[in-house]
Amino acid sequence: MRQIDHFISGGTGASASRFGDIMDPNNGGVQARVALGDAAVLERAVQAALAAQPAWATTNPQRRARVMFEFKRLVEANMDDLAHMLSSEHGKVIADSKGDIQRGLEVIEFCCGIPHVMKGEYSQGAGPGIDVYSMRQPIGVGAGITPFNFPGMIPLWMCGPAIATGNAFIIKPSERDPSVPVRLAELFIEAGLPEGICQVVHGDKEMVDAILDHPAIGAVSFVGSSDIAHYVYNRGVANGKRVQAMGGAKNHGIVMPDADLDQVVNDLAGAAFGSAGERCMALPVVVPVGDDTAERLKAKLIPAIQALRVGVSTDAEAHYGPVVTAQHK
Incomplete structure (x- = not known):
């Protein structure tokens, strides 16, 4: 059976004693297993990061930006493979998976301009004989604990700015769909990033606690x-x-009496059912203002919902695929 290992210092991690199952959302079976790490695995990744980060921090921002440019090109060149990999573990349809990765690339595009972002400030004469200046400097080693619902976008949102500004970064992705983060780390190495700067460790609460401690x-x-x-x-x-800890995001919608209901129905159906509702934009609560608005909305919304097609993640005609696991359903 296929096995997903840690990605430490540019290569796979050591043998694991614990494993988690990676389900195939399209049929409910086990398609692979992922190594579940502990504090010892994390220590190896941290030591590799500490060894590599000082030289990366002293690499000038223009050279770091060139790595970002090349990484962006490689992700775009591998978009189809990444999207199919993502869909096979998460269950979202291919179009949603490509959007997942593309939204992450928007942050990488921003990181390509990191030399400008890292400029400090200088204020002359802030007080009697006092000048004030600021410098932006890397922290050192950072870590990201990312969710199952956007295994491409959110790791890219986290690791891109951290790496571009001279830090090393360790990703702990969801054990439900860990393959894409590992592949992204491999592409970073291919783009010219030094080994040890972007690493991936897998695990459950034991690994999370090790990171936090x-x-x-x-x-x-x-x-x-x-x-x-x-x-x-x-x-x-x-x-x-x-620590930045973002949790429990769910949008709510208010439909005003003068709203364009055709547009509202299109937006609600996409938000509520796209990616099988497994995203922060899922709009679980919609409040029409007034009984008349509610009735007019239902008359359009219910047929639109009934026309949606659910299918396997590779079904090009499907509007959404399965949820990630049977337990999640």
């Missing part, structure tokens, strides 16, 4: 549920880390 990891970014976001934030800041 490790003294050499200076910052952690998290996206996931509200309960886990609270846990990550409290444990991370207690250990002196910078």
Whole structure:
């Protein structure tokens, strides 16, 4: 059976004693297994990051930006393979998977201009005989704990700015669909990134706790549920880390009486059912203003919902595919 290993210092990690199943959302079977790491695995990744990061930090921003340009080109060149890989583990249709990766690339495009973003400031005469200046400097080693629903976009959102500004970054993706983050790390190496700067470790709560407790990891970014976001934030800041913990995002919609209902129906159907609703834009609550608005909306929305087609992730005619696991359903 196919096995997904850690990606540490440009290569696969050591043999694991624990594994998790990677399901095939299209048939409910097990398609692969992923190594579940612990503090010892994380330590290997951190030591590799600490060894590589100082030289990367002293690499001038223009050269770091060139790596970003080449990485963007490689991701675009491998878009079809990445999208099929993503869909095979997550279940979203290919078009959604390409959008997932493309949204991540928008941040990489921003990182291609990192030399300008890293400029500091200088204020002359801020006080009597006092000049004030600021410099932007890397933290060192950061880590990202990313969710299952956007296994391409969110790792790219996190690792791109961190790496472009001179940090090393360790990604702990969801164990449900870990293949795309590993492939992205491989493409970074191919683009010219030094080994040890972008690494991927897999695991469950044991690995998350190791990340939150490790003294050499200076910052952690998290996206996931509200309960886990609270846990990550409290444990991370207690250990002196910078933490951004984004959890429980769900949009709500208000439909005004003068709204273009054809546009509303199109937007609601896409938001609620695209990616089988497994995203922050899922719009679980929609409030029409007034009974007349509600009735007119239902008259258009219900037939539109009934016309949606669910299929396997590779079905080009399907509007959405299966959810990621049977337990999630």
